[in-house]
Amino acid sequence: MSKPSILDYSKAELAALVKPSFRSKQIWGWIYHQYATSFDTMQNLPKAMREELAQKYEIMPLKIARKECSTDGTIKYLFELSDGKTVETVWLKMKDESIDDEGNVENEARYTVCVSTQVGCKVGCTFCLTAKGGFSRDLSAGEIVAQVLAVKADNGLAASKRLNIVYMGMGEPLDNLDNLAKAITIFKDEEGLSISGKRQTVSTSGLSTKIDKLGEMDLGVHIAISLHAVDDELRSELIPMNKAYNIASIIDAVKRFPIDTRKRVMFEYLVIKDKNDDLGSAKKLVKLLHGIKAKVNLIFFNPYEGSDYGRPTRGDMVKFQEYLTTHGVLCTIRDSKGLDISAACGQLKEKDLNEVIS
Numbered sequence: 001m002s003k004p005s006i007l008d009y010s011k012a013e014l015a016a017l018v019k020p021s022f023r024s025k026q027i028w029g030w031i032y033h034q035y036a037t038s039f040d041t042m043q044n045l046p047k048a049m050r051e052e053l054a055q056k057y058e059i060m061p062l063k064i065a066r067k068e069c070s071t072d073g074t075i076k077y078l079f080e081l082s083d084g085k086t087v088e089t090v091w092l093k094m095k096d097e098s099i100d101d102e103g104n105v106e107n108e109a110r111y112t113v114c115v116s117t118q119v120g121c122k123v124g125c126t127f128c129l130t131a132k133g134g135f136s137r138d139l140s141a142g143e144i145v146a147q148v149l150a151v152k153a154d155n156g157l158a159a160s161k162r163l164n165i166v167y168m169g170m171g172e173p174l175d176n177l178d179n180l181a182k183a184i185t186i187f188k189d190e191e192g193l194s195i196s197g198k199r200q201t202v203s204t205s206g207l208s209t210k211i212d213k214l215g216e217m218d219l220g221v222h223i224a225i226s227l228h229a230v231d232d233e234l235r236s237e238l239i240p241m242n243k244a245y246n247i248a249s250i251i252d253a254v255k256r257f258p259i260d261t262r263k264r265v266m267f268e269y270l271v272i273k274d275k276n277d278d279l280g281s282a283k284k285l286v287k288l289l290h291g292i293k294a295k296v297n298l299i300f301f302n303p304y305e306g307s308d309y310g311r312p313t314r315g316d317m318v319k320f321q322e323y324l325t326t327h328g329v330l331c332t333i334r335d336s337k338g339l340d341i342s343a344a345c346g347q348l349k350e351k352d353l354n355e356v357i358s
């Protein structure tokens with residue numbers, strides 16, 4: 001039986017656990033500013049305290065099991081958890097550093113970390129590789145937090161360097177709402193990683209009642225809705241859970257969600273060849289989003305071995321995008337980052353399993 005991870009505790013919980021309070025502050029600093037992974041390195045703590053902590057807790061509840069680096073700067077990690085299960089995390093370089101004529105850094109590079117919230121997923125989307133393995137368990141708050149800490153440390157990114165977090169890895173974040181909310185709060189802590197709510201985006205397949213709950217928590221995060229289809233028949237084929245939470249219920253929940261007035265709700269639309277890539281769908285999408293400050297992100301379906309669907313042509317994607325843009329809906333085509341590695345969600349894990357089996 002493994003020890004509880006210290007990353008599972010919020011700052012207030014840690015303060016209740018470790019007295020006097022300046023000690024818990026020191027520990028918090030060691031973890032979130034120095035990326036300490038052993039209590040032994042916390043040299044300003046009394047030796048007896050370090051030993052006691054080490055007996056009771058571990059720090060990092062995961063280790064790198066596999067790492068793939070793409071030529072575009074994307075790095076995909078497969079992390080092994082304490083119970084041997086694995087999840088994926090992706091480190092994305094969104095913008096390169098730019099240097100002016102004098103050799104000074106003009107703009108710093110920007111990074112986003114795509115984190116997992118569950119081992120597997122219950123939602124069972126027919127296009128998603130994560131769904132194929134079924135559901136195993138929820139990640140704890142500490143296991144969610146650890147993914148960001150581990151990739152920041154592995155890439156030597158100073159603690160003060162901000163990054164964005166997207167909850168778009170394996171699992172359905174809103175199906176693990178309590179641990180998700182706790183992780184969001186730990187990330188936000190200004191004496192810790194200090195990643196504000198507006199830098200965190202929760203992507204959901206559309207559990208409308210949980211969208212409401214997340215909104216009530218008022219954490220200041222963004223939401224992204226994995227819409228993928230404009231009518232319930234196709235959406236239920238792609239996302240079986242749509243039978244319980246249909247499109248109308250999702251749109252209603254989005255309208256109730258507290259959104260920063262300067263921001264937009266992101267709608268992700270996975271484009272699948274000959275399924276939802278036609279202009280008729282684009283037309284319905286414009287109608288559906290009427291009255292919402294939305295931004296649509298078109299995603300190429302990324303085929304994998306044995307997948308039932310095909311990748312759309314770039315031409316069809318561009319036509320779809322143009323239709324939306326000319327009808328007043330902001331729309332981008334997501335550049336598929338890391339295409340030379342196992343890009344889409346669940347694909348690195350699958351590769352690992354195949355290699356173990358063969």
Ligand code: SAH
Binds near residue numbers: 301302
């Ligand atoms: N469960 C949440 C978040 C994780 S899924 C959700 O569904 O929103 C993260 C993203 O990966 C989703 O937008 C999903 O559409 C996308 N995805 C899954 N399988 C994919 C594939 N084969 N090709 C491209 N994107 C895929």
Ligand code: SF4
Binds near residue numbers: 123131170
């Ligand atoms: Fe789960 Fe998201 Fe994959 Fe659907 S797309 S099975 S909700 S991880």
